Amino acid sequence: MDEVKVIEIKKSVFADNQQDADALRKELKTKGVFLLNLMSSPGSGKTTTLIRTLNLLKDKVRVAVMEADIDSDVDAVKIRRATGIPSIQLHTGGMCHLDAEMTRQGLDNLSLEETDLVILENVGNLVCPAEFDTGAVANAMILSVPEGDDKPLKYPLMFSVCDLVLINKTDVLPYFDFNPDKCREYIRMRNPKARVIPICARTGEGVEAFADWLLEQIHLWKH
Amino acid sequence: MDEVKVIEIKKSVFADNQQDADALRKELKTKGVFLLNLMSSPGSGKTTTLIRTLNLLKDKVRVAVMEADIDSDVDAVKIRRATGIPSIQLHTGGMCHLDAEMTRQGLDNLSLEETDLVILENVGNLVCPAEFDTGAVANAMILSVPEGDDKPLKYPLMFSVCDLVLINKTDVLPYFDFNPDKCREYIRMRNPKARVIPICARTGEGVEAFADWLLEQIHLWKH
Numbered sequence: 001m002d003e004v005k006v007i008e009i010k011k012s013v014f015a016d017n018q019q020d021a022d023a024l025r026k027e028l029k030t031k032g033v034f035l036l037n038l039m040s041s042p043g044s045g046k047t048t049t050l051i052r053t054l055n056l057l058k059d060k061v062r063v064a065v066m067e068a069d070i071d072s073d074v075d076a077v078k079i080r081r082a083t084g085i086p087s088i089q090l091h092t093g094g095m096c097h098l099d100a101e102m103t104r105q106g107l108d109n110l111s112l113e114e115t116d117l118v119i120l121e122n123v124g125n126l127v128c129p130a131e132f133d134t135g136a137v138a139n140a141m142i143l144s145v146p147e148g149d150d151k152p153l154k155y156p157l158m159f160s161v162c163d164l165v166l167i168n169k170t171d172v173l174p175y176f177d178f179n180p181d182k183c184r185e186y187i188r189m190r191n192p193k194a195r196v197i198p199i200c201a202r203t204g205e206g207v208e209a210f211a212d213w214l215l216e217q218i219h220l221w222k223h
Numbered sequence: 224m225d226e227v228k229v230i231e232i233k234k235s236v237f238a239d240n241q242q243d244a245d246a247l248r249k250e251l252k253t254k255g256v257f258l259l260n261l262m263s264s265p266g267s268g269k270t271t272t273l274i275r276t277l278n279l280l281k282d283k284v285r286v287a288v289m290e291a292d293i294d295s296d297v298d299a300v301k302i303r304r305a306t307g308i309p310s311i312q313l314h315t316g317g318m319c320h321l322d323a324e325m326t327r328q329g330l331d332n333l334s335l336e337e338t339d340l341v342i343l344e345n346v347g348n349l350v351c352p353a354e355f356d357t358g359a360v361a362n363a364m365i366l367s368v369p370e371g372d373d374k375p376l377k378y379p380l381m382f383s384v385c386d387l388v389l390i391n392k393t394d395v396l397p398y399f400d401f402n403p404d405k406c407r408e409y410i411r412m413r414n415p416k417a418r419v420i421p422i423c424a425r426t427g428e429g430v431e432a433f434a435d436w437l438l439e440q441i442h443l444w445k446h
Contacts, residue, residue: 127319
């Protein structure tokens with residue numbers, strides 16, 4: 001019942017990732033599928049955020065999830081149990097990121113004709129995933145309060161490639177030295193266009209704004 | 224006054240990192256220098272932990288610090304200001320890890336003859352740094368409570384290469400779903416020999432045990 005499909009992703013043999021990514025995006029456009037690449041540090045709350053968001057979205061759009069992980073399959077099982085949504089696990093075999101060809105290997109295992117939105121949960125890593133275009137239509141990231149408000153200064157590329165930054169774990173703001181205004185200012189320095197949404201995946205606060213953003217993006221992509 | 228030396232690290236041209244790492248360790252042994260490689264996710268508290276620890280150690284051993292970062296120099300400045308200890312910044316130019324040759328480029332900028340302990344703060348990343356032997360005498364990592372107790376399951380290599388795991392931010396345990404016993408069990412699964420020390424870098428709790436562990440390791444290395 002809790003079994004999820006586990007795909008052992010092979011390292012890409014193609015040299016031109018940008019070309020692969022552009023081709024994948026074009027194909028997704030033709031099929032009317034919106035692919036979101038969700039990135040963050042380990043433990044920032046990607047899976048919990050996804051569960052909350054999927055439960056808000058699942059009656060409105062047809063969703064599937066790809067969970068990238070170095071080794072385990074705990075995330076895909078968790079998503080499947082908590083939402084009932086088709087969820088597959090991509091094993092990266094130690095690789096620290098996904099590229100477009102690896103993403104395609106995952107998508108080949110989904111029924112794209114019956115899907116409006118695919119969410120790819122990338123490997124927990126603020127460095128390498130930012131360097132590889134996965135072919136996704138949009139990039140989003142989660143920065144959690146305990147990680148600190150200075151992260152846009154220290155991991156500039158990640159913030160500059162993301163269309164959306166979710167600031168998670170706002171419920172623990174009183175216990176950490178995290179200045180939301182300063183954080184927004186640092187994000188703007190890296191990426192003036194990025195949308196910033198504060199959320200608390202544990203309580204659900206703010207998650208509706210993320211779901212609405214996704215619905216709007218899907219609508220724009222399909223029309 | 225707050226200026227720190229910033230070294231732009233070049234990508235290694237040598238193919239055999241293991242050989243470089245072993246050679247570096249041998250050289251450090253001859254010079255009586257203990258090199259600790261400290262790793263963790265972004266925002267787990269490496270720099271704060273270091274400041275606390277260095278202030279406990281600085282009257283007992285001669286210490287120097289190398290702060291690896293993709294871009295900024297905030298950490299080296301912070302360490303210098305808070306401890307007065309020689310601290311240099313290594314810019315990795317977007318690289319997600321350090322290898323032995325890159326570490327050596329940093330060490331070349333320190334006065335090793337006048338140093339007992341060098342602490343290398345690696346790039347904030349639970350994946351790639353675990354794959355490259357830096358030539359350090361010991362590896363340590365910080366896992367912070369907000370990241371979750373399941374991290375040893377999801378980032379197995381990092382836990383298996385570390386001699387010491389510091390569990391940081393214990394002051395926020397009441398606000399997170401983190402089971403310390405379960406975490407220790409998962410760490411043991413990956414690495415039965417790893418020493419585990421719970422700390423709170425913010426309040427200083429437990430940091431003395433880390434400092435004592437370091438003093439003991441330095442003594443063993445020098446004799």
